[in-house]
Amino acid sequence: MLRPHAEDAFAAELAALAAHDDRPRPERWRLSPWAVATYLLGGELPDGTVISPKYVGPRRIVEVAVTTLATDRALLLLGVPGTAKTWVSEHLAAAVSGDSTLLVQGTAGTPEEAIRYGWNYAQLLAHGPSRDALVPSPVMRAMADGRIARVEELTRIPADVQDTLITILSEKTLPVPELGGETQAVRGFNLIATANDRDRGVNELSSALRRRFNTVVLPLPASVEDEVDIVSRRVRQLGRSLDLPDLPDGAEEIRRVVTVFRELRDGVTADGRTRVKSPTGTLSTAEAISVVTSGIALAAHFGDGVLRSADVAAGILGAVVRDPAGDRVVWQEYLETVVRERDGWKDFYRACREVS
Template sequence: MTVIEEAAPVLRPHAEQQFAHELAQLAKDDDRPRPPGWLLSPQAVVTYLLGDDSIGITAKYVGPRRLMEVAVATLATDRALLLLGVPGTAKTWVSEHLTAAISGDSTLLVQGTAGTPEEAIRYGWNYAKLLSEGPSRSALVPSPVYRAMALGTIARVEELTRVPSDVQDTLITILSEKTLPIPELGEEIQARKGFNVIATANDRDRGVNELSSALRRRFNTVVLPVPESVEDEVSIVTQRVASLGRSLELPPVPAAEEEIRRVVTIFRELRSGVTSDGKTKLKSPSGTLSTAEAISVLTNGLALAAHFGDGILRPGDVAAGIIGAVVKDPGADDVIWREYLETVVRERDGWKQFYRAARENSR
């Protein structure tokens, strides 16, 4: 067995690592007031999210500026932030970048699932120490939320509505009183200035648990919409595909815009139930056909073109991925997809090659 002397580069750096130079530049030039515990002013945080070409800051979010201003302003108060939206509307992406810009550490994360225990939000115990010395600070295992309270930073809770309702409600005292009781020790942890919580949630997927009214009142909710226009969605997908391609060290594939626009158009039409010209009504498949799924389809196509094609992203490179994204329920979605192919794709100018590739992959 050989020893690996140098670790391989990480596959996906955290936002504060990947964009460290941008955050450092903004902090250097930022002369506006900063809330306690913040690394940047609210205005600089919004600039980081939306980008500014004049100073070399790339856009992390393409959408209404006001939404980001409301989100950042919420975190400057004592209210927590809930990012709500259908799957694929960049909730996690925005959450990570908000936390990176404000706290410089986006890793204090609770991933919500149906099996998330109360300890993931409050604290747990090192049972070896607990048995040997009883309840003590050294035996306590702090959760990400506990650590964020102690450090005065932001904690993230992903997919809050997937967490069981009784576990969700452990956040109520934390968010309202800014304290976390530790009855086993007769103590409590009080949050330092700068502490807050960003949660994400959607109400489209299965396994959703509604938030109690008491918990919902502790959040200010910002709804992230699907991209308003084709151009906005094409811009988002183009940027993310290029970024993922660099991260995965895929060879660059030129002239991909035509296929990006094709995938986005298909997803938007099937999502909305009508063609882009408004002339033909369509049946929508069971999947969400989100922007994130479009990015995945195109990244896979980019890999096919680079490694198994001629270096140019062609319709055949994306056809199989699109079918996999659209046909989630083979019984119902396959019929919807074939109908779309025959009534829309087949008649569209410049789409013949894609039509043939999609027909071939649909067999």
């Protein structure tokens, strides 16, 4: 598979944690809250098994998120694009329920049936409303099985559809009036939603719905070192899944990409001496990962097998210049006032000038 689910890709780590986990577990949880946090943050087990970190950030954020799922409140992961909201929600569901696939992908066209239930219309027309004709949503299945459901991009869903969750989260029940019954949530059920307020086309959450969530804000990586570590780790994982050839260490180019993204994102150079304009794009960590992965593919298939500035320059240009008019001016000014004068960056400057 191109991208295995978290519970499949990290099955060995989850099994090792379960074998050494002697702490109390909430009902229907595969691991204790402590083991779930260890799975996300990484660590070493008594037998020497190394658990790789899935999230690099403040430990307290992960602890609050895990603890929330052990209560009757749902979890809302909030942050700007590229702060690993989807990644964290997937791994939380995999560690808690062993299943990260009970997913509703939020879009402007998400219907109410995606959260509640739908119907098999052939069965419905032939036999009328019945349990056999009902098609449960991922949320309904999670309620019945006591698992974690996920709703991605909650604020992209129309407001009237969002509010379908209010009864589910407050009463822990999903009425089925066509059958004169309901589906009640069993212990172990909870819901993780992700949202950001930076993208266009966002529907604000109603105050009634927001009260049903415990909100955890995922910040951008705190330092260059943290972001370089995240990018390097994810690029290696993606390279293995895409069967990209192993290349010599590209740490220097990864650090340059991360530095450029952070400076343009923050509006100031790393030394704090020069103010720069910010483009319209988010320049997230996820975009840096994409730029470096594409650069590795270029170096492997069309270069000399070494990741160089020329391999990442086009990707950086595509990430920065979203608005051909305004962003291009921002990029050119940054190249001439910052990159051109930076020691050891002459090859990077020439490569970026060439593609620009």
